[in-house]
Amino acid sequence: MVKGYEGFSRRKFLSNAGKIGGASAVLGVTGTMGLFLPEETIANAEAGVNTKKPGKNSHYMLLNVRLESGYKYENGLVVSTETVLRNLQITNGKITRILDTKATYNKNLDCYDAKGMLLLPSFRDMHIHLDKTYYGGPWRAAHMRKNGIFDMIALEEKLLPELLPTAQERAEKLIELILSYGSTYARSHCNIDQVVGLKNLENLKKALANYSDKISHEIVAFPQHGLLRSNVEGLIREAMQLGVTHVGGLDPTLVDGNMEKSLNTMVQIAFDYKAGIDIHLHEGGETGIKAIKLLADLTEQAGLQGKVTVSHAFSLASLSAGADEEMANRLASLGISIASSVPIGKGVMPIPLLQQKGVKVLLGNDSITDHWDPFGIGDTLQKAHLAAQLYGWKHEYTLSRALSLATGGITPLDESGKQIWPKVGDAADVVLVPASCSAETVARLPKRAAVLHKGVLASGSLEAVN
Numbered sequence: 460m461v462k463g464y465e466g467f468s469r470r471k472f473l474s475n476a477g478k479i480g481g482a483s484a485v486l487g488v489t490g491t492m493g494l495f496l497p498e499e500t501i502a503n504a505e506a507g508v509n510t511k512k513p514g515k516n517s518h519y520m521l522l523n524v525r526l527e528s529g530y531k532y533e534n535g536l537v538v539s540t541e542t543v544l545r546n547l548q549i550t551n552g553k554i555t556r557i558l559d560t561k562a563t564y565n566k567n568l569d570c571y572d573a574k575g576m577l578l579l580p581s582f583r584d585m586h587i588h589l590d591k592t593y594y595g596g597p598w599r600a601a602h603m604r605k606n607g608i609f610d611m612i613a614l615e616e617k618l619l620p621e622l623l624p625t626a627q628e629r630a631e632k633l634i635e636l637i638l639s640y641g642s643t644y645a646r647s648h649c650n651i652d653q654v655v656g657l658k659n660l661e662n663l664k665k666a667l668a669n670y671s672d673k674i675s676h677e678i679v680a681f682p683q684h685g686l687l688r689s690n691v692e693g694l695i696r697e698a699m700q701l702g703v704t705h706v707g708g709l710d711p712t713l714v715d716g717n718m719e720k721s722l723n724t725m726v727q728i729a730f731d732y733k734a735g736i737d738i739h740l741h742e743g744g745e746t747g748i749k750a751i752k753l754l755a756d757l758t759e760q761a762g763l764q765g766k767v768t769v770s771h772a773f774s775l776a777s778l779s780a781g782a783d784e785e786m787a788n789r790l791a792s793l794g795i796s797i798a799s800s801v802p803i804g805k806g807v808m809p810i811p812l813l814q815q816k817g818v819k820v821l822l823g824n825d826s827i828t829d830h831w832d833p834f835g836i837g838d839t840l841q842k843a844h845l846a847a848q849l850y851g852w853k854h855e856y857t858l859s860r861a862l863s864l865a866t867g868g869i870t871p872l873d874e875s876g877k878q879i880w881p882k883v884g885d886a887a888d889v890v891l892v893p894a895s896c897s898a899e900t901v902a903r904l905p906k907r908a909a910v911l912h913k914g915v916l917a918s919g920s921l922e923a924v925n
């Protein structure tokens with residue numbers, strides 16, 4: 460038990476269990492199939508252009524896709540990546556057959572030609588704020604601040620109500636943006652505060668429901684103005700009943716002024732709703748490290764192993780050699796992941812060490828363009844590219860492995876070069892890129908030609924051949 464931390468035992472967790480139901484299923488919308496063709500489709504048909512595209516529950520062939528099949532070694536070192544061409548059958552959102560291009564297949568199915576482009580697992584933006592952005596509106600740079608985060612909180616009290624009328628529309632534009640870069644999965648933080656209450660959440664949920672065929676998601680109820688400081692425990696608990704998957708938190712010492720109470724409250728809410736946790740922890744140095752250590756202890760006590768993420772976690776950059784390994788081992792043993800936007804210019808995050816010790820590292824764009832930061836472009840692959848530059852991963856093998864940062868850990872080849880993706884039965888969450896291998900994709904950031912989410916064309920285009 461942590462010093463000064465009493466009355467928050469495993470028994471208390473258990474006694475609170477099941478009081479209120481878990482997070483409800485996220486609302487979805489059912490698409491309707493119109494009997495009348497859009498004018499554009501008629502015009503294309505008259506011009507001989509095939510506008511067919513894979514939709515929900517469709518059954519089709521994706522021909523001539525390039526799959527990675529192994530590493531080529533010279534003198535024990537990986538020098539290139541080998542690939543093969545295959546035809547894939549996709550049924551109800553899953554890859555149901557992987558065929559040699561010479562093998563027979565059902566030609567009565569709709570067929571699309573990937574023209575030899577590389578097939579990769581689609582990307583995952585694991586830290587983004589879809590609910591508040593300038594994107595889609597006039598250009599504005601980040602807000603000047605003299606008093607750090609407190610100036611930003613004061614600004615938000617005025618700004619958030621102004622952004623509310625456009626919140627859903629802009630969230631949808633952001634979803635379109637990240638889809639265009641190949642992300643079919645997003646973990647979005649969503650402000651829960653005394654200014655907008657649950658309104659950002661309502662707008663975000665409507666936007667995500669409109670795109671439920673194209674993107675999967677998680678939502679973090681984020682107390683941006685402080686869980687204790689802005690007294691939002693009640694609002695967060697309300698949010699947890701509206702399809703939120705994770706409880707958020709924010710700098711428990713700097714903002715809330717009471718690390719133990721703040722973390723205890725956050726963990727208790729997560730426990731009560733059987734939800735995950737994803738805390739924004741910007742605090743550097745000692746208080747940041749203390750918070751991570753206490754959160755690790757609470758994670759263990761509450762049985763939340765594998766369900767907790769620390770976002771940013773800048774304090775990890777300040778750990779000395781030895782202490783960093785000890786911390787990484789502790790995080791790995793509890794399945795606590797780290798979400799990073801790959802910061803440059805300040806302390807360098809020990810991402811390679813974390814990965815080496817088995818800590819899951821997730822990447823996100825964070826702010827696309829808002830009052831906090833104007834630089835996010837919405838491309839999670841570009842974040843993996845940035846990591847590769849930052850950590851000197853410039854050779855075939857290290858670049859190839861870096862793809863896992865963008866995909867949430869899925870790679871076509873395992874560390875030894877054995878082909879492990881795709882397999883029959885895998886979700887058809889894929890990106891087609893004009894590149895020869897993962898390494899080239901990470902280094903050169905090719906266009907995302909087609910993006911599929913559960914078999915549905917979510918962005919880009921595919922050429923129909925029948």
Ligand SMILES: [Zn+2]
Pocket residue numbers: 586587588648739770825826
């Ligand atoms: Zn954030």
